[in-house]
Amino acid sequence: MTRELENPLHHFELHPIVPLELFGMDVSINKAVILMWCVCAGMMGIFYVATQGRRIIPTRIQSTVEMLVEFLRDMVLDTMGEKGLKLLPFLTALFFFILLSNLLGLVPGSYTVTSQVAVTGFFAVTVYLISVVVGLYYHGFHYFSIFSPPGTPRWLVPAMVPIEIISQLARPFTLALRLFINMTVGHMMISVFLGLAMWSMFALFPLVGLSVALYGLEVFIACIQAYIFTILACVYIGEAIRLH
Amino acid sequence: MEPSSALLIGMGAAAAGFAGAGVGIGYIFGKMIEAVARQPEAEARVGKYVWIGFALVETIALYGIAMALLIGLRVFK
Numbered sequence: 367m368t369r370e371l372e373n374p375l376h377h378f379e380l381h382p383i384v385p386l387e388l389f390g391m392d393v394s395i396n397k398a399v400i401l402m403w404c405v406c407a408g409m410m411g412i413f414y415v416a417t418q419g420r421r422i423i424p425t426r427i428q429s430t431v432e433m434l435v436e437f438l439r440d441m442v443l444d445t446m447g448e449k450g451l452k453l454l455p456f457l458t459a460l461f462f463f464i465l466l467s468n469l470l471g472l473v474p475g476s477y478t479v480t481s482q483v484a485v486t487g488f489f490a491v492t493v494y495l496i497s498v499v500v501g502l503y504y505h506g507f508h509y510f511s512i513f514s515p516p517g518t519p520r521w522l523v524p525a526m527v528p529i530e531i532i533s534q535l536a537r538p539f540t541l542a543l544r545l546f547i548n549m550t551v552g553h554m555m556i557s558v559f560l561g562l563a564m565w566s567m568f569a570l571f572p573l574v575g576l577s578v579a580l581y582g583l584e585v586f587i588a589c590i591q592a593y594i595f596t597i598l599a600c601v602y603i604g605e606a607i608r609l610h
Numbered sequence: 611m612e613p614s615s616a617l618l619i620g621m622g623a624a625a626a627g628f629a630g631a632g633v634g635i636g637y638i639f640g641k642m643i644e645a646v647a648r649q650p651e652a653e654a655r656v657g658k659y660v661w662i663g664f665a666l667v668e669t670i671a672l673y674g675i676a677m678a679l680l681i682g683l684r685v686f687k
Contacts, residue, residue, distance in 0.1 A: 375683065544669045551672045554679065587668070594665045 374554040374561070378481060387409070397477040398485075405467045405479060409459075435463075441597055446604040449504070453603065460489065461596040468588035472581070473591060481549040490542035493599040501606030512609055537575060541598060548591045550583045618680060624678035631671030638663045 382394035416431035424432060438458050443452045464480060471478025480486055501509040513530040514523045556577050563573035642660045646653045680686065 374679065484647070543673075544666075546678050547672045548665075548669060551675045551679075555675070587665070589616065590661055590665045595664060 374557045377553060377557055378477075378550065380477075382549055387504065398479055398482060401477050401479050402468065404476075405463060405470060407476055408470070410464050411460075411461050421518060428535060442600055445600040446595070446607055450600070450604060451606055453500075453556065456480065456496075457596055457599060460493075460599065461592055464489070464595055465589060466544070467591035468592055469585070471549065471553070472584055472589065478549050479484060479554065480545055483546045486546040487538075487542040489545075489595070491540040493541065493602065494538040497603045499607040501609070504607055509606065509609070512605070517608060532602070545591055548587055552580070552587060556580050617684070620681040621672055621678045624674055627674035627677075628671050631667055632673070634667040634670070635664060638667065 380398055382392075382396050383400070384395040386392075386394045411457070412431060419425075419428075421428070434459060439451075439454060442454050442457060444607040446453070467479040470476055471481065498509075501512070513527045513532070513534070515526070518526055545596060559573050559577045559580065560602045563570050563577065566573075634644060638660060645656050
């Protein structure tokens with residue numbers, strides 16, 4: 367006797383709540399859109415509350431936000447040097463958006479915005495385009511010398527350039543895929559194990575315990591993946607600034 | 611061979627890729643412990659890279675799960 371497991375992708379389906387259409391494209395309001403509004407409101411709320419008053423001896427929220435921004439600032443200075451400070455607001459917004467949307471997706475019943483490859487793909491392509499534009503801005507067409515790393519012998523350059531081009535072009539892909547897969551698969555594993563727990567009373571307690579443990583791991587991975595995305599963005603842009 | 615049984619074999623084969631990720635994560639944390647044992651002052655500096663390495667290796671394991679689920683959900687007819 368076989369039983370059907372619930373399709374684990376079932377949670378990621380989006381159904382329009384308010385159907386809207388713009389020039390033939392479907393821009394209806396669904397759960398993902400509402401969650402994105404919540405994430406933006408959350409970000410604005412956190413920063414507003416943190417900067418209200420701007421005391422010398424900070425309140426708890428101000429202190430937390432200050433610690434996070436300082437942590438990001440150190441990361442930017444490490445990887446990109448002084449020139450990178452112009453990009454600090456963008457990277458802070460990116461980090462907080464990814465962190466909040468990962469964490470808000472863990473609330474039961476809500477939706478993880480970053481579990482859509484369209485969202486993470488857009489962030490990754492934006493970061494990569496910024497790195498290209500910054501490289502061209504600071505170095506002009508000399509930017510394309512990153513395709514032959516310094517120190518390669520002359521005769522090896524025609525072989526190195528295609529490999530370097532492929533590895534550069536793989537960057538936005540892996541950046542997008544990493545975040546998307548981490549978020550999607552995390553939720554899927556929890557749904558698969560809880561689905562198994564539903565069907566086998568014998569292994570109920572171990573499976574539910576495993577699901578709770580996976581949930582905790584998910585919170586941890588949510589924070590780490592936001593950090594990884596931001597630090598890889600810093601490293602890619604820093605490489606474009608420094609050309610090595 | 612029936613498609614459904616080939617599907618299950620494919621899922622199992624894709625999920626066997628976790629072994630590499632397990633080795634990788636064990637290796638990186640083992641090296642961290644070794645480094646801290648040699649020079650405890652280096653913990654903060656090296657520890658920063660441990661979490662980056664852990665997330666990157668974990669992602670490869672998740673690529674394995676994603677492939678297994680893609681095969682199982684008949685995305686590749």
